[in-house]
Amino acid sequence: xAKEVTKRSENYxxxxxxxxxxxxxxxxxxxxxxxxxxxxxxxxxxxxQQVLDGMFKSTGVKNAYFPLxxxxxxxxxxxxxxxxxxxxxxxVTHHRLMTNPDGPGVVVDPSAxxxxxxxxxxxxxxxxxxxxxxxxxxxxxxxx
Numbered sequence: 001x002a003k004e005v006t007k008r009s010e011n012y013x014x015x016x017x018x019x020x021x022x023x024x025x026x027x028x029x030x031x032x033x034x035x036x037x038x039x040x041x042x043x044x045x046x047x048x049q050q051v052l053d054g055m056f057k058s059t060g061v062k063n064a065y066f067p068l069x070x071x072x073x074x075x076x077x078x079x080x081x082x083x084x085x086x087x088x089x090x091x092v093t094h095h096r097l098m099t100n101p102d103g104p105g106v107v108v109d110p111s112a113x114x115x116x117x118x119x120x121x122x123x124x125x126x127x128x129x130x131x132x133x134x135x136x137x138x139x140x141x142x143x144x
Contacts, residue, residue: 066131069119071118091120
C-alpha cells in the first residue's frame with residue numbers, strides 16, 4: 001500500500017518530504033540527510049535557476065560561488081545563529097585517506113589531520129562576509 005502524504009497542517013517538513021518523494025522528484029541516498037535529485041526534479045531545479053538568474057541579471061546582479069567547506073572558527077563566530085542546526089553539521093578532520101595496512105579498504109591517514117577542522121557549511125553568510133571584507137574597501141567598490 002502506498003504511503004499517504006502527511007497533512008501539511010500537521011507537519012510541514014514531513015509533508016514537503018512526502019510530496020517530493022511521492023512526486024518522484026527525489027529519493028533518500030545512502031548518506032544520512034542527503035537526497036538524490038531525480039531527472040524530473042533536477043529539470044524543475046534547472047528551470048527555477050534559469051528564471052531566477054534572468055531576474056537577477058536584469059537588475060545587474062553578478063553570480064559568485066563560494067566553497068562548500070568553512071573553517072570551524074567561522075561557524076563559531078556565529079554560535080548563537082547556528083545553535084539550532086550545529087548538531088546537524090558534518091565536520092571534516094583529515095585531508096587524505098590511505099590504504100588500510102591491516103587489510104582491504106581505506107582508512108583515515110593519521111598524518112593528514114587538518115590544522116583546523118572544516119565544516120560543511122549549513123549557510124553561506126560566514127564565508128561570504130569573510131570574502132567580502134577583502135573585496136570591499138570603500139563605497140567605490142560597490143556594487144559588487
